[in-house]
Amino acid sequence: MGRITLDKVSKSFGDVEVIPPLDLTIEDGEFTVFVGPSGCGKSTLLRLIAGLEDITSGQIRIDGADATNVPPAKRGLAMVFQSYALYPHMTVRKNIAFPMKMAGIDQAEQDRRIDAAAKALNLTDYLDRRPGQLSGGQRQRVAIGRAIVREPAAFLFDEPLSNLDAALRVGMRLEISELHERLKTTMIYVTHDQVEAMTMADKIVVLQAGVIEQVGSPLDLYERPCNKFVAGFIGSPKMNFIEGEEAAELGATTIGIRPEHISISTTEGQWKGTVGVAEHLGSDTFLYIHSDVSPSETMTVRVDGEFSARHGDTVYLTPRAERIHKFGADGLRIE
Amino acid sequence: MARSIAPRRKAINTLLAWSVGFLIFFPILWTILTSFKTEAAAIANPPVFIGFDWTLENYQAVMERSNYSRFLWNSIVIAGGSTVLGILIAIPAAWSMAFVPSKRTKDILLWMLSTKMLPAVGVLYPIYLLFIKFGMLDTKIGLMIVLMLINLPIIVWMLYTYFKEIPGEILEAARMDGATLREEVIYILTPMAIPGIASTLLLNVILAWNEAFWTLNLTAAKAAPLTAFIASYSSPEGLFYAKLSAASTMAIAPILILGWFSQKQLVSGLTFGAVK
Numbered sequence: 200m201g202r203i204t205l206d207k208v209s210k211s212f213g214d215v216e217v218i219p220p221l222d223l224t225i226e227d228g229e230f231t232v233f234v235g236p237s238g239c240g241k242s243t244l245l246r247l248i249a250g251l252e253d254i255t256s257g258q259i260r261i262d263g264a265d266a267t268n269v270p271p272a273k274r275g276l277a278m279v280f281q282s283y284a285l286y287p288h289m290t291v292r293k294n295i296a297f298p299m300k301m302a303g304i305d306q307a308e309q310d311r312r313i314d315a316a317a318k319a320l321n322l323t324d325y326l327d328r329r330p331g332q333l334s335g336g337q338r339q340r341v342a343i344g345r346a347i348v349r350e351p352a353a354f355l356f357d358e359p360l361s362n363l364d365a366a367l368r369v370g371m372r373l374e375i376s377e378l379h380e381r382l383k384t385t386m387i388y389v390t391h392d393q394v395e396a397m398t399m400a401d402k403i404v405v406l407q408a409g410v411i412e413q414v415g416s417p418l419d420l421y422e423r424p425c426n427k428f429v430a431g432f433i434g435s436p437k438m439n440f441i442e443g444e445e446a447a448e449l450g451a452t453t454i455g456i457r458p459e460h461i462s463i464s465t466t467e468g469q470w471k472g473t474v475g476v477a478e479h480l481g482s483d484t485f486l487y488i489h490s491d492v493s494p495s496e497t498m499t500v501r502v503d504g505e506f507s508a509r510h511g512d513t514v515y516l517t518p519r520a521e522r523i524h525k526f527g528a529d530g531l532r533i534e
Numbered sequence: 535m536a537r538s539i540a541p542r543r544k545a546i547n548t549l550l551a552w553s554v555g556f557l558i559f560f561p562i563l564w565t566i567l568t569s570f571k572t573e574a575a576a577i578a579n580p581p582v583f584i585g586f587d588w589t590l591e592n593y594q595a596v597m598e599r600s601n602y603s604r605f606l607w608n609s610i611v612i613a614g615g616s617t618v619l620g621i622l623i624a625i626p627a628a629w630s631m632a633f634v635p636s637k638r639t640k641d642i643l644l645w646m647l648s649t650k651m652l653p654a655v656g657v658l659y660p661i662y663l664l665f666i667k668f669g670m671l672d673t674k675i676g677l678m679i680v681l682m683l684i685n686l687p688i689i690v691w692m693l694y695t696y697f698k699e700i701p702g703e704i705l706e707a708a709r710m711d712g713a714t715l716r717e718e719v720i721y722i723l724t725p726m727a728i729p730g731i732a733s734t735l736l737l738n739v740i741l742a743w744n745e746a747f748w749t750l751n752l753t754a755a756k757a758a759p760l761t762a763f764i765a766s767y768s769s770p771e772g773l774f775y776a777k778l779s780a781a782s783t784m785a786i787a788p789i790l791i792l793g794w795f796s797q798k799q800l801v802s803g804l805t806f807g808a809v810k
């Protein structure tokens with residue numbers, strides 16, 4: 200079991216309130232991702248749940264029981280750190296065994312779980328090495344192994360992939376998702392990378408300056424962002440924002456349209472523009488277009504890989520009307 | 535990247551280093567040489583350095599007159615005991631300063647170190663009275679405690695610098711893994727800091743071994759360590775340089791040998807880990 204409830208939880212460092220009072224429930228078995236720009240308080244929130252920081256006010260409940268003053272060792276949660284935080288003086292086997300040793304699990308059971316974890320994480324051949332003799336990806340897997348064996352109520356991940364190179368990152372992302380499918384244990388995953396959030400999460404919590412902007416499934420956030428911040432943060436490439444007359448006509452201060460919801464033509468359309476840069480990725484092409492409707496920023500349009508366009512070409516853009524997001528002067532979504 | 539130094543510069547640097555090293559070592563060398571001379575040769579002017587008749591008679595005389603092994607045993611117990619006591623107190627102290635610092639931690643560290651600037655004789659009287667009161671005069675346990683206390687600021691400071699280099703996340707990981715504070719210190723912090731702790735231990739043993747003010751003032755016969763053994767040869771019967779040198783050589787030999795075999799640890803210890 201692993202249902203975690205935050206009730207008006209806040210955190211200040213000295214006089215600085217990093218997290219204003221906040222409510223959040225993480226259901227048992229859910230894969231929840233905290234996402235937001237760097238410095239928004241994701242790690243702090245995770246460390247409050249872990250018990251590594253004391254909360255300033257409010258209450259944390261784990262499976263209904265008040266855990267506010269329970270030390271981290273007693274909360275039954277496992278954490279995977281960005282720096283891996285392996286014990287450098289112990290072998291991989293000892294690293295993985297450590298939480299079980301602390302829990303007083305008998306040796307035979309320890310060995311059984313280590314073997315199972317090592318097999319699942321491809322670490323069988325490395326059990327007698329020290330962390331210093333492993334690659335980044337292997338260290339990451341040891342950290343995960345150490346978290347799995349104690350069968351925690353929930354896993355906490357703090358940007359576990361950000362020290363890996365791009366190719367490994369995708370692989371590990373899949374491994375962690377698969378782990379979740381297999382174990383069905385609650386996982387809370389912190390990242391600043393919205394692609395990780397979109398691909399892994401059952402539920403995304405978007406944070407800005409310690410405040411929850413929106414909670415929802417990846418598709419919820421993509422289709423119905425509740426304000427401009429979420430709209431701009433979720434989705435890649437970023438949503439285009441248009442202000443002024445075009446927006447006013449629809450009764451909004453700002454309208455937003457995603458690059459994949461704009462159709463393009465060389466002959467006719469709603470907005471005229473010229474191609475600035477064309478990025479050909481093969482399957483897709485991203486066009487960055489200068490247009491009078493959005494004088495301050497270039498507009499991004501996603502088109503087929505076959506579409507040929509070059510710098511200076513004149514093009515016409517037409518947004519798909521049902522995909523236009525409307526925002527008021529306060530930045531909130533207008534239905 | 536290694537700095538490239540012109541070979542000539544390097545030769546000059548090497549020469550300078552050896553000269554300074556020799557200058558520092560010279561008194562010790564002279565003491566050792568003198569210990570193998572006859573008393574007459576020892577006071578010869580100008581002094582002879584190599585071309586004298588080597589003799590072991592001073593060592594025989596010293597061994598006959600004093601119970602060297604008892605002094606040696608006292609030195610070992612006092613230096614070792616004060617070091618063990620000190621480290622047991624210093625590890626938790628340095629842990630809290632390194633990992634749960636308060637606003638005043640830096641001030642406290644500096645203040646602790648500043649007690650080393652006080653002349654020891656300034657507290658001789660109160661300490662002497664305390665020793666009388668608690669019946670600790672001329673006891674090994676009394677000296678252990680005093681030496682532990684006078685070296686404590688240095689070893690807390692040294693351990694603090696070593697602990698600061700250990701990433702806090704590793705200790706947090708241990709906490710998440712269910713370790714209590716005690717287990718965290720025993721299984722994670724201490725093994726990771728072993729090189730630093732070893733340097734600190736060594737330095738403390740040497741400082742305690744060589745400490746002469748308190749060991750001379752607070753002991754008489756029973757607990758007297760090797761410092762008292764040396765002092766007993768700068769005696770009222772007049773100066774016997776050769777015998778004094780033999781006693782000194784015997785007193786410093788154990789620590790010199792220990793120092794020789796642990797040079798690397800010591801250097802990194804004395805430079806507070808700056809040289810790796």
Ligand SMILES: Nc1ncnc2c1ncn2[C@@H]1O[C@H](COP(=O)(O)OP(=O)(O)O)[C@@H](O)[C@H]1O
Pocket residue numbers: 212217235236237238239240241242243244
């Ligand atoms: N121990 C601390 N003392 C003071 N301020 C802190 C401390 N830890 C974090 N902060 C501040 O809290 C804010 C949120 O930090 P953090 O949770 O690490 O952000 P994120 O993980 O989202 O990048 C930052 O402004 C950071 O400077």
Ligand SMILES: [Mg+2]
Pocket residue numbers: 241242243358
């Ligand atoms: Mg962070």
